Amino acid sequence: MKFLLILINIYLLVKCDNNVDIPSQSVNRTVVPYNTIVGYASTNVEAYSNGNDSQTTTEYNSLYGIFMGIKWQCVEYARRWLFIRKGCVFDSIDGAADIWTQIDYVQRVDDKKCFSVKKYSNGSPNRPQNESLLIYNRSGIALPFGHVAIIVDVLSNSIRVAEENYDSYLWIGNYSREIPYKYLNGNYYIEDKYPIAGWISIIDYNQTKPLDKYTINNIIKLNGTSPDFICSNNSIYSNNSIYSNNSTYHFISFYSYLIFIFVLLKNYCM
Ligand SMILES: *[C@@H]1O[C@H](CO)[C@@H](O)[C@H](O)[C@H]1NC(C)=O
Ligand SMILES: *[C@@H]1O[C@H](CO)[C@@H](O)[C@H](O)[C@H]1NC(C)=O
Numbered sequence: 001m002k003f004l005l006i007l008i009n010i011y012l013l014v015k016c017d018n019n020v021d022i023p024s025q026s027v028n029r030t031v032v033p034y035n036t037i038v039g040y041a042s043t044n045v046e047a048y049s050n051g052n053d054s055q056t057t058t059e060y061n062s063l064y065g066i067f068m069g070i071k072w073q074c075v076e077y078a079r080r081w082l083f084i085r086k087g088c089v090f091d092s093i094d095g096a097a098d099i100w101t102q103i104d105y106v107q108r109v110d111d112k113k114c115f116s117v118k119k120y121s122n123g124s125p126n127r128p129q130n131e132s133l134l135i136y137n138r139s140g141i142a143l144p145f146g147h148v149a150i151i152v153d154v155l156s157n158s159i160r161v162a163e164e165n166y167d168s169y170l171w172i173g174n175y176s177r178e179i180p181y182k183y184l185n186g187n188y189y190i191e192d193k194y195p196i197a198g199w200i201s202i203i204d205y206n207q208t209k210p211l212d213k214y215t216i217n218n219i220i221k222l223n224g225t226s227p228d229f230i231c232s233n234n235s236i237y238s239n240n241s242i243y244s245n246n247s248t249y250h251f252i253s254f255y256s257y258l259i260f261i262f263v264l265l266k267n268y269c270m
């Protein structure tokens with residue numbers, strides 16, 4: 001029931017914007033039809049055209065049984081990028097701008113572990129971070145739901161992003177747009193035509209990785225039953241696990257350690 005409500009919510013509300021003018025020169029202004037691949041970022045995350053303004057679709061996209069979003073909205077791309085590159089997804093939200101206010105965790109699909117996120121306001125002392133989610137505010141008729149893009153590269157004065165539904169142009173490289181940023185009085189400002197709330201990085205302690213065949217098989221076996229977005233304290237990845245790349249191993253070794261301490265104390269005290 002909750003899922004149904006969420007879907008209805010998404011159906012009604014998750015929209016980004018279509019066909020916004022881009023001042024950038026480095027754009028091939030060939031508008032391609034709905035469902036056409038416009039480019040690839042991060043090796044294997046393709047972006048699709050959402051067509052022109054006169055089209056609205058309400059088709060959902062799922063990957064390996066996991067809900068990604070509405071074809072081909074910005075939120076769908078951000079969630080799919082995170083899934084393919086990090087094995088994680090984020091919870092349903094009404095509009096892209098709500099990621100800024102409502103998303104505090106992402107969840108790894110195959111084991112439901114949650115990772116917290118860190119939010120950097122536009123104008124923060126930290127340089128824009130690669131592989132972060134760039135969040136635009138809701139903004140007039142152009143971006144009524146805000147917008148989300150993925151930062152796929154950080155150059156000395158600009159970032160490169162990958163996204164869907166900002167426009168329907170073919171990409172000229174492995175990114176959709178290059179957006180300048182400037183350093184002013186100790187703070188970094190990404191400067192685009194529309195207001196940017198900031199960027200959101202996943203605090204993953206290097207514990208996430210791109211989906212591989214093994215993980216994909218595990219996810220397919222879940223048959224669409226994950227995740228449920230319960231990020232309770234015992235499912236939140238803590239910094240304890242920083243020393244190991246293999247979470248299962250670490251989990252076991254942590255418990256072995258507890259047992260070891262227990263046995264030690266028991267022998268000592270009794
Ligand atoms: C834009 O892409 C189309 C289709 O690939 C191509 O025919 C055209 O030459 C490109 N234009 C520019 C300016 O790169
Ligand atoms: C983009 O990435 C794809 C797949 O990784 C690659 O085949 C292609 O050559 C890249 N294109 C550009 C323009 O770098």
Ligand SMILES: *[C@@H]1O[C@H](CO)[C@@H](O)[C@H](O)[C@H]1NC(C)=O
Pocket residue numbers: 033034051052053054055
């Ligand atoms: C919008 O896309 C549809 C379907 O591809 C096409 O039939 C229509 O002519 C397009 N409209 C404009 C204004 O380009």
Ligand SMILES: *[C@@H]1O[C@H](CO)[C@@H](O)[C@H](O)[C@H]1NC(C)=O
Pocket residue numbers: 042130131152153154155
């Ligand atoms: C950003 O991350 C991508 C992998 O997603 C990597 O290929 C690229 O080199 C990174 N760029 C920077 C500036 O670290």
Ligand SMILES: *[C@@H]1O[C@H](CO)[C@@H](O)[C@H](O)[C@H]1NC(C)=O
Pocket residue numbers: 100101137195196197
């Ligand atoms: C954008 O959103 C952020 C976070 O909600 C808010 O703090 C900021 O004032 C907004 N900026 C604009 C220009 O609306």
Ligand SMILES: *[C@@H]1O[C@H](CO)[C@@H](O)[C@H](O)[C@H]1NC(C)=O
Pocket residue numbers: 205206242
């Ligand atoms: C994650 O890995 C990168 C590259 O290997 C390293 O520079 C960074 O310090 C690591 N971060 C953490 C939190 O371990």
Ligand SMILES: *[C@@H]1O[C@H](CO)[C@@H](O)[C@H](O)[C@H]1NC(C)=O
Pocket residue numbers: 223
């Ligand atoms: C997967 O889920 C579908 C629909 O809920 C169901 O019909 C099917 O039997 C399930 N398959 C397995 C292997 O559990």
Ligand SMILES: *[C@@H]1O[C@H](CO)[C@@H](O)[C@H](O)[C@H]1NC(C)=O
Pocket residue numbers: 231232233
């Ligand atoms: C985790 O526990 C802390 C303190 O015990 C509590 O403040 C926090 O709200 C909990 N977080 C979640 C997501 O349950």
Ligand SMILES: *[C@@H]1O[C@H](CO)[C@@H](O)[C@H](O)[C@H]1NC(C)=O
Pocket residue numbers: 203239242
């Ligand atoms: C994680 O733990 C290490 C070592 O205790 C510490 O240096 C680091 O700052 C911690 N990172 C975070 C994000 O809490």
